[in-house]
Amino acid sequence: MKFNIATIPGDGIGPEVIEETILVLNKIGEIYGHEFSFQEVLAGGIAIDKTGKPLPEETVEVCKNSDAVLLGAVGGPKWDTLPGDQRPEKALLGLRGALGLYANLRPAVLYTALKEASPLRSDIVEQGIDICVVRELTGGIYFGERGRKKEGKMGEEAYDTEAYSVGEVERIARTAFEIAMKRDKRVTSVDKANILESSRLWRSVVVEVAKDYPEVALDHMYVDNAAMQLIRYPQQFDVIVTSNMFGDILSDEASMLTGSIGMLPSASLAEGNLGMYEPIHGSAPDIAGENKANPIATILSAAMMLRYSLQLDKEAQVIEEAVIKVLEKNYRTGDIMSKGMTLVGTQEMGKLIVGELK
Ligand SMILES: NC(=O)C1=CN([C@@H]2O[C@H](COP(=O)(O)OP(=O)(O)OC[C@H]3O[C@@H](n4cnc5c(N)ncnc54)[C@H](O)[C@@H]3O)[C@@H](O)[C@H]2O)C=CC1
Numbered sequence: 082m083k084f085n086i087a088t089i090p091g092d093g094i095g096p097e098v099i100e101e102t103i104l105v106l107n108k109i110g111e112i113y114g115h116e117f118s119f120q121e122v123l124a125g126g127i128a129i130d131k132t133g134k135p136l137p138e139e140t141v142e143v144c145k146n147s148d149a150v151l152l153g154a155v156g157g158p159k160w161d162t163l164p165g166d167q168r169p170e171k172a173l174l175g176l177r178g179a180l181g182l183y184a185n186l187r188p189a190v191l192y193t194a195l196k197e198a199s200p201l202r203s204d205i206v207e208q209g210i211d212i213c214v215v216r217e218l219t220g221g222i223y224f225g226e227r228g229r230k231k232e233g234k235m236g237e238e239a240y241d242t243e244a245y246s247v248g249e250v251e252r253i254a255r256t257a258f259e260i261a262m263k264r265d266k267r268v269t270s271v272d273k274a275n276i277l278e279s280s281r282l283w284r285s286v287v288v289e290v291a292k293d294y295p296e297v298a299l300d301h302m303y304v305d306n307a308a309m310q311l312i313r314y315p316q317q318f319d320v321i322v323t324s325n326m327f328g329d330i331l332s333d334e335a336s337m338l339t340g341s342i343g344m345l346p347s348a349s350l351a352e353g354n355l356g357m358y359e360p361i362h363g364s365a366p367d368i369a370g371e372n373k374a375n376p377i378a379t380i381l382s383a384a385m386m387l388r389y390s391l392q393l394d395k396e397a398q399v400i401e402e403a404v405i406k407v408l409e410k411n412y413r414t415g416d417i418m419s420k421g422m423t424l425v426g427t428q429e430m431g432k433l434i435v436g437e438l439k
Pocket residue numbers: 094153154155156157158170173342343344359360361362363364365366367368373374375376378416
């Protein structure tokens with residue numbers, strides 16, 4: 082079959098990890114007789130440099146007309162002094178909004194081969210970690226009203242607004258319960274309902290949605306406690322459903338349980354089949370251009386793309402198995418390196434994974 086994939090390499094390590102991922106997809110195409118047609122488009126800092134805008138209209142159009150979107154990362158120090166609404170990161174929010182990508186799935190799985198890379202106590206690590214963070218992606222404080230007021234009690238004030246509607250919470254809660262039904266049937270809803278009105282609404286809507294899923298055990302946790310519990314005893318979590326900002330923060334934390342942020346993929350899903358797939362990390366300016374970035378998060382994001390947008394389950398599994406095989410052969414990028422392992426760069430890791438595809 083033929084599939085049209087929009088690719089957005091973006092900035093920093095984005096182009097490096099996307100390049101390896103395209104090699105993996107091309108090899109999958111060759112083995113299974115699919116044609117992946119890649120159309121590269123601009124977003125982020127590179128788009129600002131080339132067009133003056135972080136998210137050109139053409140990019141949105143190409144993405145809307147594709148079967149799926151694969152993104153590296155955007156942002157970097159070069160653009161840090163720009164006003165908030167002109168920054169590269171605005172492209173991400175713009176794309177998520179324009180494509181209606183309200184559900185962000187971030188699976189944190191500790192591979193057996195990487196147990197030594199986890200910073201957790203060995204008795205905790207031995208039990209294995211498999212958590213799915215379901216993050217609301219088109220609402221909350223990243224999309225709320227923001228601005229500045231010239232006069233405040235102590236001078237100029239700045240504000241950002243967290244707001245959620247019943248409809249927004251209901252659809253993300255439903256996504257989380259549907260996912261839990263295919264897993265261990267446990268949902269933890271994370272909020273700050275002891276303080277925030279938006280969290281109180283969130284909690285009441287999640288309780289209502291839960292009534293449609295009597296087989297799923299639901300509990301609630303305040304976000305500060307959840308941040309601590311993730312380290313103390315991660316096995317207590319199966320599916321975590323939470324708001325845009327809490328999910329952003331908790332998933333970076335959860336990534337470390339699996340060894341590195343360079344391991345965690347994500348799928349951002351809309352109502353239909355269209356989805357955007359990206360590693361959860363950013364553009365990592367500190368290692369950009371040095372062939373040091375771990376491409377596995379992006380390669381596993383491509384596997385999620387095959388599974389969720391292209392319905393190629395078998396091919397997705399083949400990619401995931403190839404990643405495991407390379408890790409079992411003790412190859413490591415710097416972020417997951419430990420004693421006795423073989424250190425490889427971004428490109429070598431990509432080629433090793435391609436070599437394991439069967
Ligand atoms: N989805 C996106 O495009 C995102 C973009 N950003 C942007 O990226 C820029 C840098 O942000 P940071 O806060 O530094 O977060 P970051 O995720 O880019 O980097 C944090 C740390 O993790 C390391 N790291 C990240 N990905 C890695 C990989 N694949 N392999 C090995 N090490 C990796 C980096 O070297 C750095 O030490 C900023 O402009 C930020 O706004 C941040 C998060 C998400």
